[in-house]
Amino acid sequence: MMAASYFRQAVRRPHRTEGKGVNDIEELGLVRVDDRLIHGQVIAVWCKHHRFTRIVIVDDGVAADPFMQEVLKLAAPPDLQVDVFSIEESIKALSQDTPDRGTMMVLLKSPLAAKRLYDGGLKYSALNVGGIGSGPGRKNVFKNISASGEEIAILRYLMDKGVKITLLTVPGERSKAFSDLVGKGH
Amino acid sequence: MINIVLVSHGDLGDALIQATEMITGPIEHLFSVPLLPDESPEGFEKKLATTLREIEGQEMLVLIDLLGGTPYNVAARYVLKGNVECVTGVNLPMLLELVTSRDNVSLPELAGVIAQVGREAIENLGAMLNEQ
Numbered sequence: 001m002m003a004a005s006y007f008r009q010a011v012r013r014p015h016r017t018e019g020k021g022v023n024d025i026e027e028l029g030l031v032r033v034d035d036r037l038i039h040g041q042v043i044a045v046w047c048k049h050h051r052f053t054r055i056v057i058v059d060d061g062v063a064a065d066p067f068m069q070e071v072l073k074l075a076a077p078p079d080l081q082v083d084v085f086s087i088e089e090s091i092k093a094l095s096q097d098t099p100d101r102g103t104m105m106v107l108l109k110s111p112l113a114a115k116r117l118y119d120g121g122l123k124y125s126a127l128n129v130g131g132i133g134s135g136p137g138r139k140n141v142f143k144n145i146s147a148s149g150e151e152i153a154i155l156r157y158l159m160d161k162g163v164k165i166t167l168l169t170v171p172g173e174r175s176k177a178f179s180d181l182v183g184k185g186h
Numbered sequence: 187m188i189n190i191v192l193v194s195h196g197d198l199g200d201a202l203i204q205a206t207e208m209i210t211g212p213i214e215h216l217f218s219v220p221l222l223p224d225e226s227p228e229g230f231e232k233k234l235a236t237t238l239r240e241i242e243g244q245e246m247l248v249l250i251d252l253l254g255g256t257p258y259n260v261a262a263r264y265v266l267k268g269n270v271e272c273v274t275g276v277n278l279p280m281l282l283e284l285v286t287s288r289d290n291v292s293l294p295e296l297a298g299v300i301a302q303v304g305r306e307a308i309e310n311l312g313a314m315l316n317e318q
Contacts, residue, residue, distance in 0.1 A: 036227050040195065040255040071262040075254030133226020144224050 026101040027125060028094065031117075034130040035109045037062070038072050038082070041130070045170040046105065047080060053103040054081040058090040058113060087113060091120040111147070111154040118158060126164045129155070129178070142167045142176050156182055188288045188296060189246040192218045192276065193234065193257035206281040213285050217241070221257050231260045238264070245269045245293045247284065247300070249276040271297035279307035 029052055034042065037057055046052070055076065062068050063086040073082045085093050094106065106124075108114050114127055131144055138146040145167055147155070155178055159165050165178035190213070192199035199218035207213055219237050221230045238246070246269065250258045253274040265272045271293055273280070283303040288296055 036256045036259065038254060039259060040252050043254045067263065067266065068259075071259060075258060133229055134224045135226050135229060140224065146224065146226075 029104045031106045031124045032128040032130045049171040052105045056106045057084045060086045091122045111151045129167045187215045189215045191248045193261045194251040248272040250274040280304040
């Protein structure tokens with residue numbers, strides 16, 4: 001497959017291990033909110049900067065859509081495993097016993113999905129907000145990231161739980177800490 | 187006539203059309219649907235659906251710029267329709283071939299030819315010249 005061989009030429013840098021996090025459980029490699037899920041930035045940039053072995057899409061819609069699953073898997077490089085789970089399934093499937101948590105990229109469509117994951121018991125100490133498109137009720141907060149008042153409140157909730165939230169589209173680009181956006185004290 | 191639909195990141199589709207028309211002159215039955223930087227997949231999906239409603243039921247070849255990109259993720263579903271083919275990795279030689287040969291072949295055949303033309307247009311000149 002043409003594109004696959006193109007992607008395979010990627011120079012992969014070793015993934016910097018952050019060590020074990022909450023309760024000595026191996027941290028998930030990256031938890032990212034991006035309403036486009038797998039797309040150009042994720043495959044062409046993120047997967048070249050980190051030695052991810054697995055992309056896990058956590059989305060109830062895609063989990064119920066076999067055609068979309070096929071479309072997403074077709075586009076991934078051959079050495080990258082792609083799995084799709086509903087939010088409920090993922091809480092079990094990505095639990096602390098899962099091997100290779102550290103080289104896993106978890107993709108979520110919305111802050112609400114991130115909150116449901118966290119509240120469901122799948123804790124993470126860092127969250128990357130990488131892309132939320134504009135839409136009714138949303139205003140732009142940083143680069144290509146928009147959010148509604150409700151989404152900001154959800155992110156604030158996660159921040160208050162101790163999750164470090166960073167707005168960043170791709171590695172190497174300018175990033176912004178969510179705490180700087182909304183202010184820490186409130 | 188088989189409709190051509192370009193789905194791309196930003197201005198790529200429009201620029202490709204401009205470049206092709208520099209060579210062939212004005213092209214008919216050609217549509218470009220760009221994904222804008224701050225556009226959500228849902229927003230792009232609606233825009234694409236609106237454009238394609240105009241040519242609903244007619245044959246169309248959807249040219250996608252990047253396998254795995256958002257335009258691909260959204261447009262891929264149209265391949266499930268009977269009179270639609272999708273080809274990824276669009277480049278200028280593919281568009282040129284399309285414009286000059288779309289009247290003579292069936293849609294599935296055209297999709298196969300276009301994919302092949304796109305692949306064959308790519309050469310590593312230095313290495314190729316060294317071989318000779």
